[in-house]
Amino acid sequence: MAEGRIVKALSGFYYVKSGDEIYSCKGRGVFRNRKITPLVGDFVKFEESNPGEGYIMEIETRSNELVRPPIANIDQAIIVSSAVSPDFSALLLDQFLVLIESKDIVPLIFITKIDLISDEERTTIDYYKSVYEDIGYSVELLSSKQPDNPPVLEHYFADKVSVFAGQSGVGKSSLLNVLKPSLLLKTDEISKSLGRGKHTTRHVELMQVNSGLVADTPGFSNLDFNEIEAEELSDCFPEMRALKENCKFRGCKHHKEPNCAVKEAVDNEAISNIRYKHYLSFLEEIQSRKPRY
Structure with missing residues (x-):
């Protein structure tokens, strides 16, 4: 099997770059059965069926997506x-x-x-x-x-x-x-x-x-935080992530808890008040969403 990286996906075809060549590939049916969709950027193994064409057989583990x-x-x-x-x-x-x-x-x-x-x-x-x-x-x-x-x-x-x-x-x-x-x-x-x-x-x-x-990639103007939990949100703010160990309570959400290092940093202007307000807005959005079952 050959190895390569998907550089384009269009109309059910995946264009895999391997060396200096690009192969037009289809995904195996097993991916559909497992509800796995090959993505642009994926490292894959593929079998060539005709010159310049093939089938994706394996998708390597992703570092992120x-x-x-x-x-x-x-x-x-x-x-x-x-x-x-x-x-x-x-x-x-x-x-x-x-x-x-x-x-x-x-x-x-x-x-x-x-x-x-x-x-x-x-x-x-x-x-x-x-x-x-x-x-x-x-x-x-x-x-x-x-x-x-x-x-x-x-x-x-x-x-x-x-x-x-x-x-x-x-x-x-x-x-x-x-x-x-x-x-x-x-x-x-x-x-x-x-x-x-x-x-x-x-x-x-x-x-x-x-x-x-x-x-x-397509531009878009609406973002949601469906994949982020309230406890994880402050880790997405590097300036808060650096201080969380100094909070009194483990799992502090930096909102209503006492002895919070993040709130103290906001008061001392070490953390931007605008960024903190945005954090609270996002926290409220996450906490008010309907539970997933």
Whole structure:
């Protein structure tokens, strides 16, 4: 059997890269019976049936996986937010960060359309940049119209498998086009009536960018925390995760408990009050969801 990695999934076919060749493969029926779906990013074993065609026989154990977009074995997630059109939302960014952290994927933050904002808006963006950098995140402020961006970003992609995430219209495809013009990914204008981007990316595909692999994925604006339990939420906030051992109670949710190191850090401004408010909002959302049976 040959080995390779799924780099594209489309209409029931899985395109497996093995060496310099790409094979068009179908999944074995046994996967359907076990309700296992091969994902882009999967390392697989396959048998060639005809030249350039084959059947996937085995799927290697995944280090991580995302449901939306459906992709596996990711090294890092580049969360793309825009400064304007749509307006920057720290709440939405924190939703993405929590989701990515819960999957043990390294998040990076790219904020686009910096060339379109006023000096006052720039002050706000610079403030948030410092907040996230203080936590330990890498933050880049970008304009896809500036040709000097790609060299600044190249080191992020080398030998990594990256996934782009962010709501529609923030400029993910435009950014990839700047990084690698030969991709010529379809981009679309913001829908003026809706105030958000039209979905222009229809499938998940891993593409070679700056000696790494990058997935361009459909943008989406709604995130839920169905896979995260209340006890796990603070672990998705690195600045809280670092302090939880100092709380008086094991399993402290950093809300109403006394002698809480996280609340003390918020009071001392060592933890961003905005991030803490978002944490409480997410905690309430998780605790109020209907129980699963």
